[in-house]
């Protein structure tokens with residue numbers, strides 16, 4: 001099994017794209033994404049295979065993929081790996097307005113629209129609660145930082161200086177020196193800390 005999985009997602013057109021009568025140049029079949037350059041012709045069509053190609057362009061489409069499916073494919077697997085003792089990381093990459101926040105956070109107050117992070121945090125605590133092994137103890141800690149213009153800021157302690165140092169531990173790899181880590185016991189604790197951190201952005 002590959003240690004890296006890549007998913008691409010198409011979001012619906014925004015108002016500007018609709019009013020410009022933009023044409024959607026992406027098509028998806030299974031896990032394949034096809035880009036057709038305007039003008040047509042076979043040589044202007046390029047196909048790429050990913051682990052997942054998520055068609056979230058139009059909710060009426062039979063192939064539409066919503067927040068729940070994205071979480072069940074990507075988030076649940078990472079949660080499973082973390083309980084098996086692996087370090088996991090999910091990151092979103094793409095141009096501004098492309099849908100990174102929507103996929104990762106979504107609308108946390110609307111159950112159907114929740115993104116990967118709120119769903120994963122809730123399942124994390126459900127799984128911990130189900131533990132019956134008296135020899136197993138779980139500790140969940142949260143850090144929240146912003147890297148902007150090559151400067152690392154601690155969003156849970158903004159007075160912690162504007163540029164924390166990134167260092168490399170010989171065994172555990174890269175880490176941010178002095179970054180605040182706070183113990184949490186529920187998804188509500190995490191949600192409160194995210195609100196707190198967002199105020200410092």
Ligand SMILES: Nc1ncnc2c1ncn2[C@@H]1O[C@H](COP(=O)(O)OP(=O)(O)OP(=O)(O)O)[C@@H](O)[C@H]1O
Nearest residue numbers: 010011012056094095096097098099100101102103
């Ligand atoms: N899959 C989707 N379904 C419905 N709306 C979406 C989807 N993806 C993105 N959007 C909407 O598109 C807009 C831009 O998305 P978002 O803010 O997530 O982009 P972003 O990549 O995080 O942008 P930035 O880099 O500027 O922060 C938002 O209004 C969001 O609600």
